[in-house]
Amino acid sequence: xxxxxxxxxxxxxxxxNIYVKELENYTSCTDDVGEIWFGEITERxxxxxxxxxxxxxxxxxxxxxxxxxxxxxxxxxxxxxLTGIDYSESSVNLAKAICKDKGIKFLCHDMVGTGQLCESFxxxxxxxxxxxxxxxxxxxxxxxxxxLAIKSILKPNGKLIIASVYQPPPVQIASNTSxxxxxx
Numbered sequence: 534x535x536x537x538x539x540x541x542x543x544x545x546x547x548x549x550n551i552y553v554k555e556l557e558n559y560t561s562c563t564d565d566v567g568e569i570w571f572g573e574i575t576e577r578x579x580x581x582x583x584x585x586x587x588x589x590x591x592x593x594x595x596x597x598x599x600x601x602x603x604x605x606x607x608x609x610x611x612x613x614x615l616t617g618i619d620y621s622e623s624s625v626n627l628a629k630a631i632c633k634d635k636g637i638k639f640l641c642h643d644m645v646g647t648g649q650l651c652e653s654f655x656x657x658x659x660x661x662x663x664x665x666x667x668x669x670x671x672x673x674x675x676x677x678x679x680x681l682a683i684k685s686i687l688k689p690n691g692k693l694i695i696a697s698v699y700q701p702p703p704v705q706i707a708s709n710t711s712x713x714x715x716x717x
Contacts, residue, residue, distance in 0.1 A: 542668045545620060545643075552623035555600065559630055566600050566631050570661045571696050579658060579694055580606045587612075591655035594618055594686065596644060597662030601628030601637065608635050616652070618642050645678040653688045659695040 541547045551568075559566060569576060580603070583593070589611050595604050598617030607615055613636075617628050620643040628639050642650060645666065666675045683693060 542665055544669065548619075548621045548665070549623050552599070552621050552627050556623055556627040556630065559600075559627060566602055568600070569602050570599055575660070575696055576603050576606055579603065579660070579696065580610060582694070583607065583612070583656065584610050587656060589613055592616070592653070592688075593656040593658065594652075594654040595658045595660070596683070597659060597665065598628050598639065599624055599660075601632045601639065603658065603660065604628075604637050605632055605635070608632070608637060616640060616654070618644070618650075620644070620646070644682045645675045649682065650686050653686055653691075655688050655691050657683055657687055657691065657693050659683075659693065659697075661696065661698070663695060664697050 555568065587593075590613055592614040593604075593607060593612060594616045595601070596618050598604065598619045601617045604615045604617050615637045617625070617632075617637060617639045619625050619628070619639075619641065622641045625639045625641045628637075632639075640650070642648070644662070663676070663679060666672060666679050669675055687693060
């Protein structure tokens with residue numbers, strides 16, 4: 534991937550502020566779940582692929598979950614083991630409010646931070662998280678850390694579904710973890 538210019542979109546502060554505002558909006562109007570990154574069409578394509586190719590019992594993680602909307606779609610398709618992961622505590626709070634009483638788990642965790650998750654997943658979904666990392670001031674090292682973190686939480690035959698505005702095609706699926714380091 535070519536180096537991108539640093540952007541505010543690559544900062545945790547930006548995302549914290551966005552999700553604080555979206556939580557305020559949701560609290561005053563529960564019909565407003567906030568921004569659906571990449572749009573509902575992309576979310577529905579990802580959901581359809583998972584429905585068509587995956588068991589309902591698979592352990593699925595949405596990395597950079599935002600408002601948790603994609604996990605809500607999977608819940609509505611009767612998937613049972615769903616986890617949203619985001620480094621923004623305000624994002625996790627918004628997702629928990631939107632997905633209340635659905636049994637969806639949410640974790641506040643920085644995938645390029647120092648700690649590793651102790652869980653493993655059959656499917657990891659990235660809808661713009663890698664893009665945001667690529668816009669950070671430390672993108673070169675953070676991209677490698679992120680790839681290694683994803684590789685460490687994917688089960689041996691796990692799949693990564695990534696939606697990116699920078700990596701055509703817009704939605705890619707890697708089914709061999711050795712391919713992950715070269716995928717994006």
